[in-house]
Amino acid sequence: MPTSPIVPEGCISAMTAGGYLKRLTRRLTEDIDQLDAEDISQQSQQAGAQRACDCSAGDEVTMQGELRSVQTCSKAMKTGIVAEFFDGTDVVTLKFIGRNRIPGIEPGRTLTVRGRIGEHDGNKVMFNPYYELLGES
Structure with a gap:
């Protein structure tokens, strides 16, 4: 009966090192925008939010x-x-009607939005969504 190799404490097995190198190589060679999208999508899922790619017109999300x-x-x-909101899977245009400025609504800011998805010219849109600013930009 074959036995599994014993790896001394504090050492990395070849299998673990291979997995690490594979992940490291992927992170170093993959497109930065793709990696950012994956990170944003993962954070969104961990927060229990819905994915924009799964939403359609009329959905409350x-x-x-x-x-x-x-x-x-x-x-x-x-x-x-008008703001372009990206959750790592799709873009939703947020439109805040009648507002000239909203403190905290700025590029690079992370937020949670809630409202009904609509469609305009084939693009997903949300009018006057409820929003919560998260973290600092």
């Missing part, structure tokens, strides 16, 4: 992610602030 961009629109467009 709670999502966690990061603001990629924030723009203030003119009064002629009758929109206030």
Whole structure:
């Protein structure tokens, strides 16, 4: 009967080292944007939030992610602030109607949003979502 090799305490077995090297190589060679998306998605799932890629128009959802961009629109467009929200799986456009500025709503900020998903020009959108700012940017 074959026995498993005994590895002295404090030493790394070849199998463990191989797994470590494989993960390290992946982290060093994979696209940074892909790694960021995976990290954001993993944090979102750990928080119990829904994934944007699984949501469709009409769904009431709670999502966690990061603001990629924030723009203030003119009064002629009758929109206030438009933000691109990314949870690691898909992008949702957040529209805050009638607002010129919202403290804390800025690119790179992590937040939890809750509201109903809509669709505009084939893109997912959420109007005036409830939001909670998380951590510091």
